[in-house]
Amino acid sequence: MNGGAQTIQFHTKPVIIGGYSIVGPKEGEGPLRSYFDYVAKSDLFEQKSYEKAECKMHLLTIERAIDRVGLDEGDMCALLSGDLLNQIISSSFSARELDIPFLGLYNACSTFGEGLCLAAVFISGGFMKRVAVSTSSHFSTAERQYRYPLELGTQQPPTAQWTVTGCGCSVLADQGKGPCITCATIGKVIDYGITDANNMGAAMAPAAAYTIAKHLEETGRSADYYDQIITGDLGIFGSEMLVELLRSEGIEISHRHVDCGKLIFSEKQKVHMGGSGAGCSSSVFNSLILHEFSRGKLHRILFVPTGALLSKDSSLQGESVPAIAHAVAIEEQV
Amino acid sequence: MNGGAQTIQFHTKPVIIGGYSIVGPKEGEGPLRSYFDYVAKSDLFEQKSYEKAECKMHLLTIERAIDRVGLDEGDMCALLSGDLLNQIISSSFSARELDIPFLGLYNACSTFGEGLCLAAVFISGGFMKRVAVSTSSHFSTAERQYRYPLELGTQQPPTAQWTVTGCGCSVLADQGKGPCITCATIGKVIDYGITDANNMGAAMAPAAAYTIAKHLEETGRSADYYDQIITGDLGIFGSEMLVELLRSEGIEISHRHVDCGKLIFSEKQKVHMGGSGAGCSSSVFNSLILHEFSRGKLHRILFVPTGALLSKDSSLQGESVPAIAHAVAIEEQV
Known part of the structure; x- marks a missing residue:
């Protein structure tokens, strides 16, 4: 890949040999309840603080993902992790308990896409x-x-999304059974000037549209090449905006597009625009999506986790909310 | 590299074709003043907040590094950046201004080592x-x-270090003039149970010792293979601890070891144990170290940025300070 291009083609294709997902009680009451591997009884995971709870959930997810594919810590070459907490302490403190080389990542809720790309x-x-x-x-x-x-x-405004309590871990290998990563498009930071930290969908949709359009252009594929184009956590409003933005560029994805933030909760659960968070796309990917691949219901997807790059300080200092999205093409092995 | 191993050998060796460094006024009064490319007149960089100042410094450093090697944004395939601010906003908001695919990283003050390794x-x-x-x-x-x-x-306690106001950016390429990266050892998270957030050197020294020992073991090299073993920001106390820890394992590095946190300030500057921060190793690397390579004074170094993986919340919740260090072997081209 030369300067200007954003898509990496993998000639040797890394295989996603398995995954594991853990979610909180509210997510466990949603439409995907039967797909998650473990639903916690309480948001506190028997810990003394929510931060320690997130860390415990994160660690358990990694351990069980590795265990499920019949490996142990010593077999792993690296752990690539990230989360939304300041200084990604949920990831770092999980890595402390594991005897695996660690690389910490942060691209907000698109971090799982960044991780899959780097692992590939x-x-x-x-x-x-x-x-x-x-x-x-x-x-x-x-x-x-x-x-x-x-x-x-x-009270949350109607454009707000509900941060998912959840964690997903995938194990990738040079061989084995499972879908493989065929190419990945690394996103750029896109800023449409949204300053409302309660309207993340609107902030992230332009980044998703940019990356998807770039991916299709650089691979020469049409949207119909994929069974589904699956964004991370745009929610209801952000998803509509994505479809419209791409339509204005002559790309029609409405019949192919689904969003993890819309899938994970039902409308009855009062989550406004849907789910969000770095654990939203990873918990849905490592439950529903891997399951549908193994059942032969999915053959080719473009997985596009989306992230809003804000902090409390950046919002308080009047900054807008720039966003990023990475696209990972995942296909069944032929 | 198989599970258990931590060192990647680069058969095709990426070249560090150039770099650029910017520091604040205090760093500009230190022993390395003549090596830095740009010394700011004020910590505020003519901005309205220190956060915006850090972002401006970060952006300017990237732009000038790319410009110095005769390239422009469109020539770059990716920008790998990190910083210490919550949600790495200094990096993300710099990336917003640049037309380059962006991957955000966070391994505290070892992030520059993580970035060099991933770029390689x-x-x-x-x-x-x-x-x-x-x-x-x-x-x-x-x-x-x-x-x-x-x-x-x-008032700071005597074990404290002084966070460096500084930024460094390196440009790596598949060919060109400059030292190259020959191998890299990815660190694991090591925790010696230090709970004093004002004694980072003690928290990080065990991680540095672990990674250096692992690197020498896996490459079959002795410490004397390198002209210098250069840690990121252990400071005075952490450096002594590193030397002792390795000595207890039969590895003598005292005659080879230098630390960027000790180099950047003089004792007269009242910085207690020395400099620290994610910009400490990167600003010293992209000034003094690249300069000594180009003058032929350095031929082979092991560069080991060190990071303390804490947040304000983790400290307030009684957690200890785990740490990590990545080692990057940088050698002149033969």
Whole structure:
């Protein structure tokens, strides 16, 4: 790949040999309840703080993902992880308990896409044989870090999304059974000037549209090449905006597009525009999506986790919310 | 590389074709003043907040690094960046201004080592031709984020280090003039149970010792293979601890070891144990170290940025400070 291009083609294709997902009680009451591997009884995971709870959930997800594919820590060449907490402590403190080389990532809710892309590069390039990729988020840690203390009981505006309490981990290898990563398009930071930290869907949709359009252009594929184009956490409004933005460029994805943030909750659950968070796309990917691949219901998808690059300080200092999206093409092995 | 191993050998060796460094006024009064490319007149960089100042410094460093090697944004395949601010906003908001695919990283002050390693993988694997790697830190943003409001004038304990206001950016390519990366050892998270957030050197020294020992073991090299073993920001106490820890394992590095945190300030500058921060190793690397390579004074170094994986919340919740270090072997081309 030369300057200007954004898509990496993997000639040796890394295989996603398995995954594991854990979610909180609210997510466990949603439409995907039967797909998640483990639904926690309480948001606190028997810990003393929500931050420790997120970390426990994150660690358990990684351990069980590795265990499920019949490997152990010593077989892994690297762990690539990220989360939304300041200084990604959920990931770092999980890595502390594991005897695996660690690389911490942060691209907000698109981090799982970043991780899959980097893991594919390590494996396809012949540098590593097996890599674990994980991301998490937690409603209560995110809410009190980014917005208000939970005890205030602040009402959310209708454009808000509900941060998913969840974690997903995928294990990638140079060989094995499972879908493989055929190419990946690394996103650029796109800023449409949205300043409302309660309207993440609108902030992220332009980044998703940009990356998807770039991916189709650079691969010469049409949207119909894929069974589904699956974004991370645009929610209801962001999804509509994505479809419209691409339509204005002559790309029609409405019949192919689904969004993890829309899939994970039902409308009855009062989550406004849907789910969000770094654990939204990773928990849905490592439950529903891998399941549909194994059942032969999905053959080719473009997986596009989306991230809003804000902090509490950046919002308080009047900054807009730039966003990014990475696209990973995942296909059944032929 | 198989599970258990931590060192990647680069058969095709990525070249560090250039770099650029910017520091604040205090760093510009230190022993390395003549090596830095740009010394800011004020910590505020003519901005309205210290966070915006760090971002401006970060962006300018990337732009000038790319310009110095005769390239422009469109020639770059990726930007790999990180910093210490919550949600790495200094990096993300810099990337917003640049037309370059962006991957955000976070391994605290070892992030520059993580970035060099990933850039080397991208280039050596044939996935990309040119990659920029940058990290920054800023005394005033770090102090008020991790410790106390600046206005309090809190006295620092004698074990404290002074966060460097500085940024460094390296440009790596598949060919060109400059030293090359021959191998890299990815660190694991090591925790010796240090709970004092004002004693980062003690928290990080065990991680540095672990990675250096692993690197020498896996490459079959002795410490004397390298002209210098250069850690990121252990400071005075952490450096002594590193030497002792390795000595207890039969590895003598005292005659080879230098530390960027010790190099950047003089004792007269009242910085206690020395400099620290994600911009410490990157600003020293992209000034003094690249300069000594070009003058032929350095031929082979092991560069080991070190990071303490804490957040304000993790400290307040009684957690210890785990740490990580990545080692990158940089050698002149033969």
